Amino acid sequence: MTSTTGSQQVQRRRVFYIPGYDPIHPRRYRELYRKEGAAQARISGYDIGITPKLKSKTFGWHAEAEIDGQKTSADIDVLIWSDIVRDSMSNTIPATYWQLIRTAWTYIATGALGRLMKMRKGPVIAALYPVGMLVLQLLLAVVVALWVRFVCGRILGVLAFQGLGFAPSPTLSISFFITSWVVGIWIGLKVLKWFKAKDGKFFAYYLMHDYSYSAKWRGANPAPLEARIAAFGDQIAAAFDEDVEEVLVVGHSSGAHLSVSILADLIRAGRVPLDGPRLAFLSLGQVVPMVSFLPEAKRLRADLAYLSAKDRLTWVDVTAPGDGCAFALCDPVAVSGVAPADKKWPLVVSAAFTQTLKPETWKALRWRFFRLHFQYLCAFDNPGDYDYFQITCGPMTLADRYKDRAASKSRIETPLSKYTSTS
Numbered sequence: 424m425t426s427t428t429g430s431q432q433v434q435r436r437r438v439f440y441i442p443g444y445d446p447i448h449p450r451r452y453r454e455l456y457r458k459e460g461a462a463q464a465r466i467s468g469y470d471i472g473i474t475p476k477l478k479s480k481t482f483g484w485h486a487e488a489e490i491d492g493q494k495t496s497a498d499i500d501v502l503i504w505s506d507i508v509r510d511s512m513s514n515t516i517p518a519t520y521w522q523l524i525r526t527a528w529t530y531i532a533t534g535a536l537g538r539l540m541k542m543r544k545g546p547v548i549a550a551l552y553p554v555g556m557l558v559l560q561l562l563l564a565v566v567v568a569l570w571v572r573f574v575c576g577r578i579l580g581v582l583a584f585q586g587l588g589f590a591p592s593p594t595l596s597i598s599f600f601i602t603s604w605v606v607g608i609w610i611g612l613k614v615l616k617w618f619k620a621k622d623g624k625f626f627a628y629y630l631m632h633d634y635s636y637s638a639k640w641r642g643a644n645p646a647p648l649e650a651r652i653a654a655f656g657d658q659i660a661a662a663f664d665e666d667v668e669e670v671l672v673v674g675h676s677s678g679a680h681l682s683v684s685i686l687a688d689l690i691r692a693g694r695v696p697l698d699g700p701r702l703a704f705l706s707l708g709q710v711v712p713m714v715s716f717l718p719e720a721k722r723l724r725a726d727l728a729y730l731s732a733k734d735r736l737t738w739v740d741v742t743a744p745g746d747g748c749a750f751a752l753c754d755p756v757a758v759s760g761v762a763p764a765d766k767k768w769p770l771v772v773s774a775a776f777t778q779t780l781k782p783e784t785w786k787a788l789r790w791r792f793f794r795l796h797f798q799y800l801c802a803f804d805n806p807g808d809y810d811y812f813q814i815t816c817g818p819m820t821l822a823d824r825y826k827d828r829a830a831s832k833s834r835i836e837t838p839l840s841k842y843t844s845t846s
Contacts (some may be wrong), residue, residue: 431493431495432668432669432818432819432823433495433817433818433819433820434494434495434496434668434818435496435498435665435667435668436496436497436498436667436668436669436671436815437662437665437667437670438498438500438673438815438816439500439658439659439662439671440499440500440501440502440673440675440678441501441504441655441672441675441678441679441682441685442501442502442504442505442675442676442678443675443676443677443678443679444508444632444633444636444676444677445505445508446505446508446509446512447505449503450482452501453473453483453484453501455797455800456473456484456499456800456812457473457484459800459801459802459811459812460472460473460486460802460816462801463801463803463806463810463811464488464812466802466804466806467806467810467813469489470490471486471816472487472488473485473486473487474487476498481500481501481658482500482501483500485497485498486498486499486815486816488813488817490813490818495817496816497816499815499816500658502655502658504648504651504681507651508632511632511636512629516612516615516616516619519557519628519631520557520561522631522635522639523553523554523557523635525635525638526554526631526635526639529638530638530717533641533716533717533841534841535716535717535840535841536550538839538841539713539716541837541839542712542753542758542835542839543749543750543753545747546750548747549630549747549748549792550630552626552630553630553631553634554631556625556627557627557628560614560615560618561615563614564614564615567611567614568608568614569607570607571606571610571611572603572604572606572607572608575602575603575606576603634713637713637714637717638717640719641717641719641720642715642716642721643719643720643721643722644684644722644723648681652684652688653688655681655685656685656688656694659685659686659689660689660694660695662700663695663699663700665700667700668700668701668820669700669701669703669820669821670701670702670703671703671704671705671814671821672686672702672704673707673815674704674705674706674707675707675708675797675799675800676707676708676709676748676749676796677714679706679707679709679711680709680711680714680715680723683726683727684722684723684726686704686730687726687729687730690729690730690733690735690736701737701821701822702735702736703736703737703738703739703820703822704730704737704739704769704821705739705821706738706740706741706755706769707741707799708741708742708743709740709742709750709755710749710750711750711755711759712753712755712758712759712840713750715727715755715759715840716759716839716840716841716842717842720842721844721845721846724761724840724842724843724844725761725845727756727759727761728762728763728845730768731756731763731766731768732763732768733768736768737768737820737821738768738770740754740755740769740770740772741772741773741774741799741809742771742774743773743774743776743795743798743799744773744776745776745777745785745789745795745798746776746795746796746798747792747795747796748792748795749796751773752771752773752831752833752834752835753771753834753835754769754834754835756768756769757836758835758836758837758839758840759838759840760838760839760840761843761845762836770830771830771831771834772808772809772825772828772830772831773833774799774803774809775807776788776795776798778805778807779804779805779807779809780798780804784804808824808825
């Protein structure tokens with residue numbers, strides 16, 4: 424575990440958490456921080472607690488910790504874009520299947536799918552999962568509909584024969600045929616609606632909406648998202664005028680590539696003062712290549728290249744091979760093919776779930792893919808230098824915490840994107 428003894432670098436910190444593609448109210452992140460922070464404190468032998476932020480226009484909480492005798496506090500905000508996520512999610516079954524066709528075609532026709540598969544298989548399998556699951560649901564619905572049509576037709580025929588005493592007329596047979604098809608199709612649609620209603624267990628519709636969001640614009644940001652990125656930038660910029668020692672931006676999952684663009688915009692515009700708080704960027708469980716490999720992701724690729732060479736921030740990228748939903752240990756700048764000659768960031772490190780979790784914990788979580796994708800925000804049984812709660816509310820800056828940390832030897836830096844334009 425990283426030692427925190429010595430001179431205290433941070434007494435007050437401003438933290439901005441940018442979630443991934445998530446339609447749920449951000450209170451889930453507050454409760455997760457409360458529960459898992461308390462668990463990590465018990466494991467690691469320090470104190471941490473949270474209280475609501477009073478009279479705040481943004482959603483967040485206030486955290487206070489005492490670690491190795493050093494007291495620190497942090498004001499943590501969740502930068503909300505769940506309304507945009509909800510607006511992008513189709514409410515109809517046919518529209519979702521149209522998204523499936525469009526998204527699959529985009530990734531296959533552009534060559535992005537094949538190139539993504541040359542890195543980590545996990546996130547590609549995760550991307551193919553909703554396609555396979557939705558196709559399977561459709562096939563099951565069709566099979567059920569055909570079976571019901573056949574059974575219904577036989578039953579109608581038998582009832583008619585018993586009632587009439589002879590075979591039904593051609594007109595009556597046609598009516599039976601139509602009726603059986605109507606009933607079969609109705610039952611088939613009921614099957615599809617049942618699967619949709621149970622998507623909290625299957626996640627097929629949710630993931631399909633997630634992957635189709637970027638695919639729809641082939642990697643470009645739609646206007647509402649660009650407007651929100653600008654608003655987030657204003658919120659973060661205001662923090663540099665506060666009495667804090669560090670401004671920390673945490674981008675999780677899809678929130679990582681949003682953070683890249685936000686921070687690149689701030690530094691380009693000169694909104695990160697030289698004599699102000701230290702700027703730190705922690706990307707967790709990133710899926711940057713899912714977007715940066717698409718042809719119109721020119722804005723993102725330009726931001727990746729720009730941010731990777733700047734000394735105005737510290738950027739640490741944490742993933743884990745056990746997280747099947749992230750491009751684990753894939754340098755998002757390098758694999759996107761836009762690494763400049765003077766590249767400094769990110770420092771790519773592993774959360775190493777198999778080492779930082781007890782065997783029994785790992786066994787319990789091994790196949791809970793979505794839970795593992797959020798493990799970065801949770802307590803670890805044997806934390807190394809990665810402790811989310813010490814990073815967000817501890818006495819060390821992100822830069823000092825990782826100053827002697829070497830990048831993971833198993834990281835992937837091979838340029839693999841077919842599209843590298845940043846203009």
